[in-house]
Amino acid sequence: MSAYQIIKYLHSGLRFVVLILIVLAILQALAGWLGNKTYSQGNRKLNMFAMISAHTQFLFGLILYFVSPFVQFGSNTMKEATTRYWTVEHIAMMLFAIVLITIGHSKSKKATLPQLKHRAIAIFYILAVLIIIVAIVQSKRPFFSITG
Numbered sequence: 001m002s003a004y005q006i007i008k009y010l011h012s013g014l015r016f017v018v019l020i021l022i023v024l025a026i027l028q029a030l031a032g033w034l035g036n037k038t039y040s041q042g043n044r045k046l047n048m049f050a051m052i053s054a055h056t057q058f059l060f061g062l063i064l065y066f067v068s069p070f071v072q073f074g075s076n077t078m079k080e081a082t083t084r085y086w087t088v089e090h091i092a093m094m095l096f097a098i099v100l101i102t103i104g105h106s107k108s109k110k111a112t113l114p115q116l117k118h119r120a121i122a123i124f125y126i127l128a129v130l131i132i133i134v135a136i137v138q139s140k141r142p143f144f145s146i147t148g
């Protein structure tokens with residue numbers, strides 16, 4: 001197995017961890033925000049692990065960006081849907097989602113009231129997860145399986 005394949009498996013598999021952690025963080029934030037709950041250490045940790053998983057995914061993605069045969073810079077890159085997607089669209093959408101997660105996490109950290117801490121996570125993580133889902137669907141790769 002080549003280094004490219006190993007990183008691709010890691011990046012592909014980590015998507016499930018990222019998605020599960022973000023969804024759990026969102027459910028917890030909605031329950032806290034709408035149910036007026038306190039902001040616990042458990043809440044803080046889950047929100048942080050979700051962000052760390054997204055940052056790790058970014059690092060794997062960045063390595064892939066340099067080795068993937070689907071990332072090309074040529075006169076046909078923008079004309080072909082597959083190369084356009086992997087060279088431009090995937091990185092743009094995923095980076096935007098990761099930035100949203102980072103902003104939400106930082107806003108939550110700075111807020112003083114528990115309700116505002118929960119709200120920052122809920123709003124920013126929901127926007128991010130929607131973008132990630134749209135990006136994966138647009139890739140035309142299977143949502144729940146790993147390409148060899």
Ligand code: HEM
Nearest residue numbers: 012015057058061062064065068070091094095141146147
């Ligand atoms: C939350 C963030 C991200 C998620 C959930 C995600 C998810 C995915 C998924 C599901 C695939 C398809 C894997 C397969 O076919 O088995 C993929 C491929 C890829 N990703 Fe990401 N990605 C993310 C961020 C990024 C970023 C930030 C970059 C670039 C810096 C990137 C670069 C790539 C590349 C180049 C491929 C193509 C691999 C290939 O088939 O050659 N990804 N990503």
